[in-house]
Amino acid sequence: MTDTHCPYCSLQCGMTLVREGRTLAVQAREDFPVNEGALCRKGWTATGLRSSRERLTTPLVRDRATDAWTAVSWDEALDVVAGRLAVIRDEHGADANAVFGGGGLTNEKAYQLGKLARVALGTRMIDYNGRWCMSSAASAGNQAFGVDRGLPFPLADVEQADVVVLVGSNIAETMPPAVRHLDRARERGAHVVVVDPRRTLTADRADMHVQPVPGTDLPLALGLLHLVDAAGGVDEKYVATRTSGFDDVRSAAAAWWPERVERVTGIAVAQLRELATLLMSSPRVMVMTARGAEQHADGTATVLAWVNLSLALGLPGRPFAGYGCLTGQGNGQGGREHGQKADQLPGYRMIDDPAARAHVAGVWGVEADSLPGKGLSAYELLMSLGTDGGPRSLLVLGSNIAVSAPHTARVAERLAALDLLVVADIVMSETAALADVVLPVTQWAEETGTMTNLEGRVILRQQAVTPPDGVRSDLELMAGIAERLGAASTWSTDPEEVFDELRRASAGGRADYAGIGYARIRAEDGVFWPCPDADHPGTPRLFEESFFHADGLARFVAVDHTGPVEPVDGEFPVHLTTGRVLAQYQSGAQTRRIKDLPDTGPFVELHPFLALRVGAHDGDPVSVRTRRGVLRAPARVVETIRPDTVFVPFHWVGANRLTSDALDPSSGMPEFKVCAAEVTT
Template sequence: MNKVMEITEGGESPFVMKTQCPFCSVQCKMQVVEERNAAGEAAYTITALPNAASEGRLCVKGMNAYQHALTGDRLLYPMARKNGKMMRVSWAEAYSIIEERFAAARSQYGRDSIGVYGGGSLTNETAYLLGKFTRVALQSKHIDYNGRFCMSAAASAGNKTFGIDRGLTNALSDIEHARCIILSGTNIAECQPTLMPYFTRAKENGAYLIVIDPRETATAKLADLHLKVKPGMDAALTNGVLKAVFEAGLVDEAFVERRTRGFSDVLNHLESMDMAEIADMTGVSEDEIRAAGKAFGEAVTGMVFTARGVEQQTDGYMSVRNLLNLVLATGKIGRKGCGYGAVTGQANGQGGREHGQKADQLPGYRMIDNPEHRAYVAGVWGIEPDELPGKGVSAYEMMEKVHAGEIRTLFLMGSNPVVSNPNANFVQEAIEKLDFLIVADMFVSETGRMADLLLPVTAYLENEGTMTNLEGRVLLREAMRPAPGETRHDWQVLCDIARLLGRDRWFQYDKAEDIFEELRLASKGGIADYYGITYDRLRREEGVYWPCPSVDHPGERRLFEERFAHADGKAEMVAVENHFPKEMTDGEYPLYLTTGRVLTHYLTGVQTRRSPSLASRDVESFVELHPATARKLRIGEGELVTVTSRRGSIFLRSRYSSAIRQDTVFVPMHWGDTQSVNKLTHEALDPTCRMPGFKVCAVRVEPMY
């Protein structure tokens, strides 16, 4: 704590906290000033701080983020289920319960019967330690996290195409130099609103903006061309745009020849396609498809951005691969005003997947099934390589193993899988089958209500650590507020439990910086190399891009200026088939459901629904449908309706919007229980990255009365 409150005659002196927003991947910097009057009543002043990413802006979520951290709803002491009721217990008793339960599970069912489920909003230090904890303390292979549902399609596509996965291949400042920008499945105006000035400046500089989305979102309203694609048909649409580029002679042949491989396969594949068929499949006219190809192909500079709209599909990996084909075919990468960006959704969606929280990864983006990678990390950790468990399974597949009884005990940190997973009724059934559920969180979430043991952890104002924003820029989030009640830092909890398991010699840390120092070494030489980044540098320089292999290296602002990260220095292009969704509409379920976010809420709403200022703006969920569709179904605006898929039903209020396709309805993802949209979504996974197909399933909508 850098400043201690002092009592004065009129009350306490102002308490100043410099921090950063805990929500989206921009990670805007801010200052929170707390002032108390003589009666002890607190008032808060929030000020945006200058920084390179948000340029000193805050959105409505950031302005009100202090509210959930300071709310009376915080979980402040451990609680255990006794005789069916949650009762307050001491930390000593909580740890005794964990020690007993883990020992029993390992003895009866083996080490892999314990699973660990993390989150994309944890700091780099905690994400790193969670992976190490699972593999070294628990010695289990079962760890994954909710970021699997956020970035896995784009991450896999980037790794395969470029040899590296970093959210943006270039700095945000490059956006205003792009002369054509494609935003595919991303609603930046509502999800990352502090980034919108980059795009408005680009337009002022003459950029042509193309938005691909089934809905006319706030972002799409700014577009010069809005391609209102049928849900799930993004890969086919990109094939059409690529075909238009090829037919117009707009391929950068010199770039393709010198810096890529696989181009001839893509060309042969596209030559076999019929543009009229693509238009019919996608619901986008031939003229619009050709206009998009012409605009992007002719532009001197250009950028493509993707987000969950195109990625959260059962062919999300290949859909992103096809957009990367477009970037490569036109030579728009590795130079100013050119590049690709996966717009990360979660606060630390980028860093959270780099250091071992995923089932198949070790720190530094090393792979757990690579013998050299295993040997290096084992050496850093001081264990033998064969002591490291093998590869586990993805987040939803962990729920399947829970349902099947293979995972009997689950340790959950910073996530809410009952709401965030697809086919949520199945997931709830699975969690109810667990022998024991431990949840470490700030609040009692929908999943937390099912816990056998709740562990209270600190919030962003109290827990120091690093976060990596959507650019791949590592930032230090200072923490200046003392931990309230009996809360402990999440990393401290992991160290405490490791001690119970007799593994404390591998978990000797006094502060978050100690963990980061080990992370630096564990990532050294890996794809996500943080070795040259230190807390001192982050304080001096505000943030440092990775890869950063040495303390005198500036960090790579722009990737691929001379070569890609594959051994031959070339990017890989691949032919992409036209995919249909796993679940199509029919007479019983005639509408496509797509899901997403609204401006005032974040993820499953556990934090934002506890902010009075945010919750009051959107107090309940809704289903957005076209007025013509509503009339056909005899549904009035604002009427309560039932939305049903083959997996379940939820109850929502209707909201008319002529901006959505008539064959599509939209429901946001931020509510649980009877308004949880993931009770409807399909359980099918992308075969490559194991991303669920959140964005497309078949439903019917009916009046409740």
């Protein structure tokens, strides 16, 4: 029996793995407070991929001339990879090699990947798929609070709130075990509000469903602040003593009177007033955003608008209240803290900070001046591949960008333009199928490593079984490349040794892990960062006394609504939005291969009024067209979506052929959640 955690979302639910003959069974683990033994169907079936016939167990090298794959040894594969990386670097410069990581990588892997890029390759060209998940909330959190931690309180605190507002979150499908905390809050009389263009399973459990036009969560927040201010609901003492910058925010909100908000968002004035009154009714109000609010070209501004509302009500730092971001990927939090983002070094240090560079370089045993500077954000990086002066190679770990990136047709073109594409994966994903070299790596039950869940709780996934012959860990892969390139520093393949180095590198940073070790995590069921030393208790709740800016104050940041980059028009008259469904996860590379999870394929959800207008019938194929491409899939005619909106899940190839690649200027987040579309039969 091995106590560990689920391989999927940011809850990182506790579970126990038990060997039963040749199989590995999942059992409930009731002592972990996030899920208390509950798991969703993905968690219960998480071991299914181990027995898949599609599991990769040997390195593969593709001959571009014949498009044929050849199985090779690990040494041969790493010799090919390192040799070609060295030639590209010598001929085109260090930035001609690029690296792309993922929010599902353990902290150890994310840390080592950033080190590999900056020390072994000397490139500034590194980013990861978390740029497409939590980056807008991260940017807003850093601006407002001076720190980015998804939830600044334990998830169980939700049970003690009196009002919970979920903006763009469908946790009943994306992280079902978390719903128990909402249900307990409601049992003790709390009101749950869901803001979403679709009436989801989460909205079905709510006391109020607010159904705005896609891309208008920002003016909704501005309008609510307008009403709160007009009613005298601003916590003036809190604003005066714990914040700065409110005057500009107050002025911006003054322009968003209820009737104007109604015209832009589609939300009736009466419901706006009802929600504003509810927000002022209790000191225990929690506001939490997720991808529905954040995956926009103005996603950072949208999150800041909801943070401004929370600060005006005096919520952050108050017991059982505040603002939080519901992180999506399994290590979405830790993955963005330790160096696989283009602008960061371990400990959430910024790469352009001389003191940060000196500290990390000292841990790595290299000169600070040798570390490259800030690179490109994820989509910008992908669009630069194979261009004049752009990267000629790409190493991909923990990401299926051929499915998950926006405007995937353009991404495929850029991948094809590379001299070398190397993909490490457990199956032949859509991205791996395009690669020159595919490296088979361990999956979650076959390795040990830490993750940081949505609460900022650092937990330990423990190895339960030996990986198949021919499979190696990502740490071994990175060490093999670094050693062949003659890289400075040390390159351990032992996850605990790598984590101990990470602790030293993070010491003194905003995400300080210095006091967190494997033994302590096991003893305490996880430790909350920041935790600067072994005697520190960890920090389950942030902001009780001060924020992370130098003066201890939170910052109001004035924002205004500009609208989606692609407004609807005569040619493209409806809004397209995308999202997840219960049985699938991310690009579906893993979940679509587990036989016990229903694989419906893509579908198009539309309202009966829209179906009538275009002549669509439930179950029959319809076409969704945007300025980037066309998807044809069965229609699902439902009354739970706005008549001016269609929804497509993104787990299958096709959805992101349609989505906009407009980027948030602050976070680099693409506008996945709204673009203009046409629906035809």
